[in-house]
Amino acid sequence: MTRERIIERVRKLLALSNSSNEHEAALAAAHAQRLLAEHNLAMSELEVQEEGAGEAELVVAKTVAKWLSSLFATVANAFDCFPIVTTTPENSRLRFIGVGEDPGVAACTLQFLIKELRRLASGYLSSLELRDDKLHPTDRQRVRTSYLLGGVHGIRQALQAQKAQTPTTSKALVPIKDALIKQYREEHIGELRTRRSRSSTVVSEAFHQGRQDGASLRLHPTMKTLPKE
Numbered sequence: 001m002t003r004e005r006i007i008e009r010v011r012k013l014l015a016l017s018n019s020s021n022e023h024e025a026a027l028a029a030a031h032a033q034r035l036l037a038e039h040n041l042a043m044s045e046l047e048v049q050e051e052g053a054g055e056a057e058l059v060v061a062k063t064v065a066k067w068l069s070s071l072f073a074t075v076a077n078a079f080d081c082f083p084i085v086t087t088t089p090e091n092s093r094l095r096f097i098g099v100g101e102d103p104g105v106a107a108c109t110l111q112f113l114i115k116e117l118r119r120l121a122s123g124y125l126s127s128l129e130l131r132d133d134k135l136h137p138t139d140r141q142r143v144r145t146s147y148l149l150g151g152v153h154g155i156r157q158a159l160q161a162q163k164a165q166t167p168t169t170s171k172a173l174v175p176i177k178d179a180l181i182k183q184y185r186e187e188h189i190g191e192l193r194t195r196r197s198r199s200s201t202v203v204s205e206a207f208h209q210g211r212q213d214g215a216s217l218r219l220h221p222t223m224k225t226l227p228k229e
């Protein structure tokens with residue numbers, strides 16, 4: 001079989017991998033991946049335009065707090081995206097690299113969860129200060145950070161459980177998505193630096209309350225909360 005015939009065969013299999021028949025789709029995707037590996041084909045040779053890799057981003061303050069960085073990575077994992085933080089003198093860009101609609105959905109979900117966590121943290125601090133004396137600004141910041149870190153922990157548990165029950169991507173398609181994301185990174189991103197975050201000392205009560213609230217938080221925006229185009 002010529003290389004052109006193989007490429008055409010893989011294209012047809014990738015088209016079948018979008019079938020509504022889950023079993024047929026899984027078999028087609030697995031066969032396509034096997035042919036790619038056997039014949040050392042690159043995804044760029046297939047000219048697959050329907051489900052190419054791309055990115056979506058959220059612009060935030062230049063300094064990315066630890067809880068936000070953790071939430072970003074958590075959401076990226078939930079939607080099978082690769083997370084990248086790009087920092088400029090003015091701000092930071094939280095970039096989701098993924099396939100199809102995944103990056104856009106991930107960015108929308110992150111924006112929603114940031115807003116919800118901040119709202120919950122403000123409510124927790126208000127209730128705490130009603131119950132006790134007003135907190136010193138330094139203590140207030142420690143409590144808030146602890147609550148937010150706990151909230152992210154709870155959200156991570158909820159998203160992991162959700163993904164285990166209803167995966168974003170079928171197992172058969174994971175290698176294909178990974179190959180598209182890798183190709184996109186090589187073509188558009190280049191080398192990356194890994195940043196290590198320092199360990200945090202948390203206020204136990206605030207962290208556990210945040211984890212409890214985060215685990216029970218609605219994880220996705222409704223139509224009413226989606227940003228208007």
